[in-house]
Amino acid sequence: xxxxxxxxxxxxxxxxxxxxxxxxxxxxxxxxxxxxxxxxxxxxxxxxxxxxxxxxxxxxxxxxxxxxxxxxxxxxxxxxxxxxxxxxxxxxxxxxxxxxxxxxxxxxxxxxxxxxxxxxxxxxxxxxxxxxxxxxxxxxxxxxxxxxxxxxxxxxxxxxxxxxxxxxxxxxxxxxxxxxxxxxxxxxxxxxxxxxxxxxxxxxxxxxxxxxxxxxxxxxxxxxxxxxxxxxxxxxx
Amino acid sequence: xxxxxxxxxxxxxxxxxxxxxxxxxxxxxxxxxxxxxxxxxxxxxxxxxxxxxxxxxxxxxxxxxxxxxxxxxxxxxxxxxxxxxxxxxxxxxxxxxxxxxxxxxxxxxxxxxxxxxxxxxxxxxxxxxxxxxxx
Numbered sequence: 001x002x003x004x005x006x007x008x009x010x011x012x013x014x015x016x017x018x019x020x021x022x023x024x025x026x027x028x029x030x031x032x033x034x035x036x037x038x039x040x041x042x043x044x045x046x047x048x049x050x051x052x053x054x055x056x057x058x059x060x061x062x063x064x065x066x067x068x069x070x071x072x073x074x075x076x077x078x079x080x081x082x083x084x085x086x087x088x089x090x091x092x093x094x095x096x097x098x099x100x101x102x103x104x105x106x107x108x109x110x111x112x113x114x115x116x117x118x119x120x121x122x123x124x125x126x127x128x129x130x131x132x133x134x135x136x137x138x139x140x141x142x143x144x145x146x147x148x149x150x151x152x153x154x155x156x157x158x159x160x161x162x163x164x165x166x167x168x169x170x171x172x173x174x175x176x177x178x179x180x181x182x183x184x185x186x187x188x189x190x191x192x193x194x195x196x197x198x199x200x201x202x203x204x205x206x207x208x209x210x211x212x213x214x215x216x217x218x219x220x221x222x223x224x225x226x227x228x229x230x231x232x233x234x235x236x237x
Numbered sequence: 238x239x240x241x242x243x244x245x246x247x248x249x250x251x252x253x254x255x256x257x258x259x260x261x262x263x264x265x266x267x268x269x270x271x272x273x274x275x276x277x278x279x280x281x282x283x284x285x286x287x288x289x290x291x292x293x294x295x296x297x298x299x300x301x302x303x304x305x306x307x308x309x310x311x312x313x314x315x316x317x318x319x320x321x322x323x324x325x326x327x328x329x330x331x332x333x334x335x336x337x338x339x340x341x342x343x344x345x346x347x348x349x350x351x352x353x354x355x356x357x358x359x360x361x362x363x364x365x366x367x368x369x370x371x372x
Contacts, residue, residue, distance in 0.1 A: 020242065020246070024245070075273060207278070
């Protein structure tokens with residue numbers, strides 16, 4: 001560079017680079033501390049519990065939609081808010097399909113274990129899906145960027161959903177479902193799931209969020225394969 | 238000089254994405270909503286390491302080359318300009334591949350990846366301009 005022949009300019013340029021480097025490093029440091037980083041405080045020697053599928057709909061429905069999701073994953077939240085209501089109304093309530101939901105906590109989401117634990121504890125009182133919806137709809141209020149104490153938010157949600165507070169708090173604090181959450185994640189990995197949300201419909205895996213029309217098409221295909229195409233015609237659109 | 242500045246900015250973007258992969262930050266700041274999906278997809282890994290890790294190495298190398306090219310002893314050396322054209326040209330190809338994956342395979346956009354791709358494209362244009370000027 002012609003400019004580099006001027007030592008004074010070179011010195012100023014080096015100073016400019018140092019200033020940019022300091023600002024950048026400070027910004028990254030701020031982001032790391034603000035987000036309460038450090039990962040998930042989960043015992044690596046946690047025993048493996050039982051992977052549990054949370055079902056929505058008739059267990060004898062001809063098609064099963066298996067979903068693997070992380071409560072702190074924005075794409076999963078979008079699916080829960082935008083697509084799941086249609087799946088519920090048009091496919092589950094019409095008896096065409098059932099949904100089986102597996103928790104798949106990703107390592108970069110520090111608060112997802114608290115949220116998963118809350119969902120399992122709500123399930124003890126028969127309100128898994130109510131907590132599921134509440135968690136996804138309010139993700140930005142309890143995720144890693146929002147708080148370092150997500151359990152406090154979970155207890156607030158439990159109260160708002162009408163759960164028995166003492167039982168819920170005892171369940172949440174005991175972390176007794178952590179082995180089951182770990183097992184659920186292990187089940188996802190065993191099935192070759194690499195991202196959230198992911199789905200298994202008709203025995204085939206689909207990575208990433210699916211729009212309702214695509215899910216409907218896959219369900220219809222599976223109904224045809226099962227020789228129940230008439231069921232699809234009578235069912236939802 | 239501008240290439241070195243851009244490489245430094247790109248380095249911070251890559252470090253930010255790498256910190257996410259390491260679990261040091263919970264969620265990426267993402268206005269368009271697809272960052273987590275892109276960065277947790279199978280294509281966020283390359284040769285057994287996060288793509289962001291390779292991005293950090295790439296930007297460190299490009300920054301070093303760009304800074305060296307500003308030093309007086311390399312001012313008349315066309316090889317320095319040619320090295321930058323090669324580095325940034327490779328970056329454009331790889332960024333193009335990643336952008337294709339976002340658009341056609343993952344169906345989600347990571348704004349930080351797009352920022353990185355834009356930085357690399359600008360660096361490439363500057364490097365070619367610098368190289369032609371050195372001729």
